[in-house]
Amino acid sequence: MIVRISGEDQFRLPDADAERLNELDNRAVAAAEAGDEAGFRELWLHMIELVERDGERLPDDELVHSDVILPPRDISFAEAVGEFTGEGVIPD
């Protein structure tokens, strides 16, 4: 599984991580929707850590698309909330 952290790099993760990542992801979404900023922050940090710990950074000359693209590391809570309720982190 290839995961990109937006604004940074792509990582190759074991497929087994997909479930864990997905679970964290769903909980982060729920926290954002509930307005729970602290909860969101913590989950978000876990996700980034998981990708960095288990993932192998891809070299720049590897040309593959990502299965998952995570928002930028420094996403603000307002941006995260906007992801689900408004026009998205970055309106097109």
Place this chain on the structure above:
Amino acid sequence: MAGLGGRFSTVIKAKISRMLDRAEDPAETLEYGYQQQVELLQNVKKGIADVTTSKKRIQMQSQKLEQQVVKLDTQARQALSQGREDLARTALERKTAVQTELQSLDQQVQELERQQAQLTENEQKLRQKIDAFRTKKEVIKAQYSAADAQVRISEAATGVGEQMADLGLAIQRAEEKTEAMRARASAVEELEAAGTFDDVTQIGPGQDDIDRQLHELTAGSQVDSELERMKAELGTGAGGGDSPSLDPGGKDADADAPALEPGRPGEGGR
């Protein structure tokens, strides 16, 4: 993934497919897209430089402003002891505006500068990917039949396209932040230029707009609590009248401090 990543991935994928859909030659499209991104990035860098300049200008004034802060604090006390709470509030609002704006500008500019460094790094990364793509395309063409080659080239192009779309999003994000910062910096400069942080006794008619802006900047709470604190400190001297002794220092003043030294903020003032 149904959540965070899912939505974000979708945005980027949509951008890539739109870009590559139009492409007759993916290599040329990527090259052109890269040039566009570089130009946009130049704009962002220029924007950040502008904001940094504003910040420096404000910082140069900040020593003056720091003195102003002390003065405004003194004036607030004087105003309160004369029963002019309105004037005291205005003085405190101005003081708070100076302090909070300087602090938040500092933080935000630092963040922008970090973002700029990251964008530059990403631009180089994209450049490398495009170079790799150009090489790979030739290799693929030599190795595979025309139909197979097309599929493989298009896959590789998608990989590069993703990097490009991602840089595009990061640039856009930095641009929005820069814009917001620029607005803030110029708001502070305008206030400064209008003499807002000058002597509170110069408050006259026609400053409604400034006061409204100040009010928005300071948003009350800090000013309210400071006003309350000041009142409590001055309370015995200003309101009661039953006690002949002035005790402006309040609970925080050193015992040996001179009784009247209104220029010193009792606590926490900078």
